Amino acid sequence: MKHYLKQNKLFMFFTILFTAFSSLSYVFMAILLQKLLDAVIQNNMSEFRRIVCFSILYFSLMGLFAFIQSLLTKKLICRVIKSVRTSTFSGILHHTMEDFTKKNTADYLSAMTNDIKILEENYLLPLFEVIQYTIIFGASLVVMIYFDFIVTACVIVCILCMLLIPGLFGKILENRQSEYSKALSKFTIKVKDFLSGFEVMKSYRLKAYILSSFGQNNEETIRAKYAADKVMAANEAVSMILSLSVQIVVLFLSAYFILIGRITAGALLGMIQVSSNLANPLLMIFNNLPKMKSIEPIAEHLNQLRDYTSTSFNGTLSPVFNQTISAEHLSFSYDKAVPVLTDISLEIQKNKKYAIVGKSGCGKSTLVKLLTGYYADYEGRIQYDGNDIHTLDIGQTLALSSTIHQNVYLFDESIYDNICLHQSFTQEQLEYALQASGLSAFIHNLPEGIKSPVGENGSSLSGGQKQRIAVARALIRKKPLLILDEGTSAIDMQTAYDIESHLLHKKDLTLLTITHHMSSDILKLYDEIIYMENGQITEKGRFEDLIKDNKQFCSFFHAKINC
Template identity: 55%
Template sequence: MKFYIKQNKVLFVATILVSVIASLGYVFMAILLQQLLDIAVGKDMQQFIRMVLFSIFYFAVLGIFLYLQSLLSKKVICKIIRQIRSDVFRGTVNHSIEDFNKKNTADYISIITNDVKMIEDNFLLPLFEVVQYAVIFTASFLLMIYFDIIVTICVIVAIAIMFLIPSFLGNSLEKRQQKYSSKLADFTVSLKDILSGFEIIKSYSMKRYVVQRFNKENEETISSKYSVDRLLALNEGVSSFLALMVQIVVLFLSAYFIITGRITVGTLLGMVQVSSNLANPLMMIFTNVPKIKSIQPIVEKLQSISKYSLSHSQKEHISSFDFCVCTKDLGFSYDKQKEVLNKINCTIEKGKKYVVVGKSGCGKSTLIKLLAGYYSDYAGTIKYDNRELDLLDRNDVAQLSSIIHQNIYMFDETIHDNICLHEDYPKEMIDNVVIESGLAEFISELPEGLLYQVGENGSNLSGGQKQRIAVARALIRNKPILILDEGTSAVDMQTAYDIESRLLEVDNLTLITVTHNLKAELLNKYDEIIYMENGSIKENGSFEELINTGSHFSEYFRLKE
């Protein structure tokens, strides 16, 4: 948090300065009250009029500083929260695909929303309150000495007892805050999971189950919050009691000293006012200090994400590949237990067209994700022109290929935005990819054309329309490698055939297609068929070479016909 305070040090210092002035002005109201009562007891009308005029001016200036204090504190908090959210989000999108998938998406949402809100509520707001009330307490304490030293000594004893409270509650509160943060993340994950499956819930009459599940998660989250609130309530209750004791001590001692003639009635009023300025600030300080301490684990979690960056030190930059991408003895496992790929050896030559086929679960999609640099924790080697993938900048590798997945994600924006992804392309290029992807007829029927809003994750589109947009999205970038991971499975057979045929005719494009749809006319156009079984490449070659032999592929092909 020190970093963000330094980033806004001018505004932060100005806020503190205004807060100090406003707090001092608030404290010295006690002297006004003392003098006003003494003037009233003395029945001095001239002094009374002067006091009234001065008080009007005094309270007007004080009101201005109180307003500035509130305004500036809110402004600096808004700036810091904005910066924290931006840094956490930037750190999130800096993650590699591999690292990002280690957490549920809802975890990131909870961190950016719930945890950042906790920073505001349990750190920034309490911090300014502690500064404000510390000034009020210090000034009131000095003023109390000015009024009477004996009363001040009695107040010090009560304050010493109050100092013990935060030390007893701080550690427990920190642990409960951390647990509550985790529970909020779990709640967000569960809620996202339920709402993402809304169609399944309605189709399979799961309403009763999901309501019970939600209520259970909601109850556990509220219970975790209440465990924090319960400790805060204990802290506030004890602090309030001791603060009240301070005021009672001051009131009875002051009354006794009036009887003995030690102080005036005006001094009594001033001391009662000052005692409230001692007791209430102390109560607020000892309420807020545990909050500030308890938020440290949340701060550390936010910092770990904000400062995340891919390791680029000594990484070689790559802007293209000239010859081939090849693997040797490539192995991979998602859970370190079940092997998904085993000793994969293959070569993808630049400009050639490859189709990867095999039964579901044989490792086809995993292989192409590894070739595209999605994962780093693999066995064996992956090389781009004899340069080991692990030694290359992953961001550069990602720019070499476009992947069209079976499950296409659409942003809740226009068709144009989902194709261009907010990059500038000439209209001619956009028109060309619209035609090549088979979108032209669909777009011509829309009054808005390319400006048609697709809805949440393309809810206003059919599956085929979404995949056509994804094809256009990939084509317009003209990257050297294009990967179709079941990328035309949701379009009709003729459109799928047309799209693949066009892609197969692009001379400088390295095409890798993963598919279950086996059409001899298309397979014959590929330079090489890679047939996989159980995480291994069983055989590879041209369609003519494999279909005319008693190969594993020929058996698979005839079963699929």
């Protein structure tokens, strides 16, 4: 957290400055009360009037200082929270695809919401309270010495006892807060999972199970929170008892000193006032210190997200795809136990068209993801024009290709924004993408046209309409490599045929198509068909040659045709 506070050090300086002004004005009010009571007891009317006039000005300044201090504190907290959120989110976006998918997205959501909220409540707010009350305590101690040194010495003994409190509760509270953060993350993951499966829940009448599971997770979260709250309660109770002892010592000693004539009644009033400025600040300080200590695991988690660096892709060379993308003896497994790809070698030549076919689960999508830089932990080699992919800048490598998936994700924005993704394109480029994707007629019939909102993940559109938008999104960028991962499966056969045929006739495009559609008219247009079984490439060649060979692809093709 020190990193973020240093970023706002000038703002921090003025916040502390006005905190000091506000705190000191509050403390020195004890001297004002002493002077006032002594003037009343001495029946000194002129002194009384002077103190009243001064008090009006004094209290006005107190209010002004308190307002500015509060305003600056809130503004500084907002700036720090903004910086924490921005740097954490930036760190998350910096993750490679492989590392990002190792965690549930709800874990990232929990860090961005729950953890940052805990950070604000248990560190930032307590930090500025500790600063304020430390100034109040220090100034009050000076004023107490001004009133009477012996009373001050007795108070210091009580204070030394109070110094033990953070050590007693700090570590316990730190562990409890860490468990609470984990429980919140788990709860967020579950709720996201339940809401994402809302349709399944309704279709299969899972309401009773979902409510039961939700209740169990909710109970575990509350139990973790209460465990932390109990430690806080114990810390607050012990701190309160010790802080009251300070006021009791001041009250009885001061009363005794009045009886023996050591101090005046005004001094008693002033010391009672200032003793509360010793006890209450200490109470707040010792309540807040364990809270601040407890957020260390949470801060560490946020720092890890912020400071993420890839341990797999660290290349810096700009990728070039002017000739080939090649794989040599490529093997891969997600869990290191069950192989997904085994000893695959192939070459993708610039501007040629490839169809990757095979049964579901044979590794088609995994192969394409590896070729485009999604995963780094594989055996074998992947090269772009002879350069190993690990030596390349992975961000630029991913940017060489556009992928159209079967399940399209759309942002909750307009059709236009989902196509252009807030990048600039000419009207001619836009019209080309709309025509080639078959979107023009559909958009023409919408009241708001291309500016029509799509809803959350395209909830206001059909599956086919979403895929057309994804096709337009890819085509408008004219990247050298286009991947169709069942990318036209939800579109009617005629539109899908037109889109695929159009892409196959583009001379300046390298096309990789993963498909289950067995149309001989389309397959004949591909330069090479890659047939996969059980994570291996078993056949490669042109459509006519593979059919003549009458082997695995031929059997697969005819089985699909006869379905």
